[in-house]
Amino acid sequence: MTQPATQKLQRLDGTPVRVLVVDDEANLTELLSMALRYEGWEVRAAGTGTAAVKAARDFQPDAVVLDMMLPDFDGMEVLRRMRADDANVPVLFLTAKDAVEDRVAGLTAGGDDYVTKPFSLEEVVARLRALMRRTAVVADESSSVLVVGDLTMDEDSHEVTRAGMEINLTATEFELLRYLMRNPKRVLSKAQILDRVWNYDFGGQANVVELYISYLRKKIDAGRAPMIHTMRGVGYVLKPAE
Structure with missing residues (x-):
């Protein structure tokens, strides 16, 4: 399998970009994780809010893909707890197609962007690239x-x-x-x-x-x-x- 033609992102210290994927649908999490690893990124997954907050502390991701609906508490509470540890980590919310109030609430609470289910993997990757460039803790590998x-x-x-x-x-x-x-x-x-x-x-x-x-x-x-x-x-x- 060849690497994508798009410019590879990496951390400023030269290590792979880290992304945390949070969703209680195991199949979706696996698909997203595979797509992100194909970009050369390091990925960790969590299926509950509690696990997500712990993983964020341990893993220190450069970006988070976060489902609004989780078994223990919702994505906005996960966001609040994550931001208490790292105020700058960019978060891409996953929301139901018809849940307009979720999207508004998520962005109002401090989420950086959202995609609606069902979504394309390419769209998620593109949104994450844009978010990480915007927060300026990653760089194109060819950039000086x-x-x-x-x-x-x-x-x-x-x-x-x-x-x-x-x-x-x-x-x-x-x-x-x-x-x-x-x-x-x-x-x-x-x-x-x-x-x-x-x-x-x-x-x-x-x-x-x-x-x-x-x-x-x-x-x-x-x-x-x-x-x-x-x-x-x-x-x-x-x-x-x-």
Whole structure:
């Protein structure tokens, strides 16, 4: 089986896109999972709301396909609980063809898009691609541009902008920001950053990371909603500004 001709999506760190499929119809879940795996994506499935919330915490998906009607509680409650853990994960609702109120309620509650049953697998894949590109935590594998929220980096030209404003970085600041942007919403320890950005262990001089994080903050976050966050005792994380 050959890969589709469409451009392959992947996470910014180069790993496969992750999608959580939530539906209590086993046959439908299996079909959807097969179609998404054919895209090269990593897929996990859940058949209840409880299982879906747990899977979202463990799996940390880049997108969720979520049925409105589930055995234990409805899709809007699943969405509410998921968003409490990850406010940015895009959700594509599956709704009954005649349930207009479901579609309106789902989008009002914070769902990003919906498809009605019965649907084509191609439509679901296309909608998911659009949603993940919109949330800017994935990229085309051939692209040299990294995007997290309103922060953009062109790895080829070394141009960096936030909200359209150009930001000038030193070579080391650029490499540090690139590492953070390739791992959005992932907490990175000082040891990981030292190893990846400086390529050797500073021993007790891990404060070089703190120093360069402070440099980046002055250029990236100054006067704006912060994107670089300190997780005390753990490391640092870059995520879209809220």
